[in-house]
Amino acid sequence: MQQGDAPLTPRQWLQRLAKPQRRLTSLAVAAGLVVGLATIGQMVLLAWWISGVLVDGASVAELAWVAGALIGVLLLRAVAQWLQEVAGQEASLRIRQAARHELLAHIEALGPMRLSGRHSAALGSQLVEQVEALDGYFARFLPQLRLAVAIPALIAVLVMWLDWLAAIFLLLAAPMIPLFMALVGIGAERLNRRQFAAVSRLSGHFLDRVRGIATLQLFNRAEQATEDVHAAADEYRRLSMRTLRLAFLSSAVLEFFAAVAIAVLAIYIGFGLLGYIDYDPSPQLTLFSGLLILLLAPEFFQPLRTLSQHYHDRAAALGAADALVALLNTPLPKADAGRQVAGRDAGVSLNHVSVSFPGRGRVLGPLDLAVEPGECVVLVGPSGAGKSTLLQLIAGFVDSDTGRVAVPAGEVAWMDQRPLLIHGSLADNLRLVAPEASNTAIQGALEGAGLGELIAALPAGIDTSLGERGAGLSGGQAQRLALARVFLSPASLVLLDEPTASVDDETEAVVISALQALSEEGRTLILATHHPALMAMADRKVRLVNGTHVDEVGP
Secondary structure (H helix, E strand, O other), rough: OOOOOOOHHHHHHHHHHHHHHHHHHHHHHHHHHHHHHHHHHHHHHHHHHHHHHHHHOOOOOHHHHHHHHHHHHHHHHHHHHHHHHHHHHHHHHHHHHHHHHHHHHHHHHHHHHOOOOOHHHHHHHHHHHHHOOOOHHHHHHHHHHHHHHHHHHHHHHHHHHHHHHHHHHHHHHOHHHHHHHHHHHHHHHHHHHHHHHHHHHHHHHHHHHOOOOHHHHHHOOOHHEEEOOOOOOHHHHHHHHHHHHHHHHHHHHHHHHHHHHHHHHHHHHHHHOOOOOOOEEEEHHHHHHHHHHHHHHHHHHHHHHHHHHHHHHHEEEEHHHHHHHHHHHOOOOOOOOOOEEEOOOOOOEEEEEEEOOOOOOOEEEEEEEOOOOOOOOEEOOOOOOOOHHHHHHHHOOOOEEEEEEEOOOOOEEEEEOOOOOOOOHHHHOOOOOOOOOHHHHHHHHHHHHHHHHHHHHHOHHHHHHEEEHHHHOOHHHHHHHHHHHHHOOOOOOEEEEEOOOOOOOOHHHHHHHHHHHHHHHOOOOEEEEEOOOOHOOEEEEEEEOOOOOEEEEEO
16 A cells, blocks of 8 residues: 555455456356256255145156256256356455465565564464455355345245245245344454454464574573463464354354244145135145245245355454455555666665654654765764664665665665574575576575585585574574575675674674675675774775764775
8 A cells, every 4th residue: 555545444455356356256156046046946846746746646657757857957056056166266266366466565565674563473374364264255255145135036036926925924034144144243253353363463472482492491481481372372262262152153043043934934834735824825825835835945044044154254354354454554665755766787876865763753864875886885883873774775675755766776685684594495595586596506606605615514505404594504604694695696786784793703704705706796785884894895984973974985
């Protein structure tokens, strides 16, 4: 969502997702109508068969055509049910894929700074579990919503033709099911929202404990951490059980009203056939018409009962969409933020830029800065001077309140003092920036970052697996692996925030040598650092104080 746009609501988002798949949804509805018509035909043939045998005294051979027609109707119903299920599932699959693409694109556009308040485990839970919760809504509820009106209407018309008083009994009982369905749905939607919030918290809670398991064991807090996870999981269990209790209670209420309506109808038809009721339509009742009405009565309520079952899919979808829409409503970078993309061989130009954060005011600017292509510039100054914010502004992670930012076209390589490493092999971590990179290219990037000896000593080489956040590597090795990723990246602009923080002198020398090699390749380097050795390799030093450019000095 762009800044200034009206916030998106969960219902609007669900409707927007469903719109491109109207053809498949309509196909599911059409197949469902065929199922309904086949069911009506099946009941007519069954009543005809029984009436012919018991009333007309027809032989089985004389009614063989009825048996053949009945088999044909059953086959048609089975095929239509299969088609309805397949069309609904295909529509749901495509919609969930579109939802994930939209969410991932929005997360990518937001960048790490705008997502800093969200836990990665909670985001993962939203992209997996909450998107999956939309399945039943699109695959079953939406088609059934139309069928719950069309099929009972067809049956009511047929029953009205047979006996208008019996039709009135059905029509009086029908509104009770949607009424209680809506009342139950209000509570179910609220419980589902709480349930999804609980599972997001549980995901983050569990991931934090897994990441810090070594520290917890060192301080003898592993048992307490286990109890905390168990308590969080137990809270989620209680919320799940409350949702299930509500679902079973609502089903019992709906079944009760349907059963009462069918029982009243059976009493009326029974007494009418026995001659105890002689009100207007009753004397015209026959075994065929009475039996057909009784056979159709459960089918009249069946679409409504099915809709009530899938109504919980609607509640789950709205509960999930509520959290997903909150993410989508997070404003994207301003379209008029003054950011321009120049040619790939251009440098970086900042003209009177400034950055402000809520609650902190202005933290950077007004500032002017020009970096030539292939130049190595070091940002220096005291902590809090705005060095990291300036790098984030150049990378596009934050917006400029004023002025203009011009950067070269193409990818931007980013590396800070806490590089992101995933659970996977060394090669997997490098292929994040170059998915098609060959093993030779990966080996060359690792050697350029000073990891050649380490890779040679590992039995699995570049296929060596790493744990979460690079577990299995020292801090310096993780830093050099991130640097190798920069080597492998085709980016012409490289931004580094304290790349030698928390490393020893030997590792620092390796990192500086690798950065010099990057500079010699003609890439533009902008570094924020306090280390004199990094300052010495720069073409120019830019000093910041209180977010303002103070002076520039040579190397």
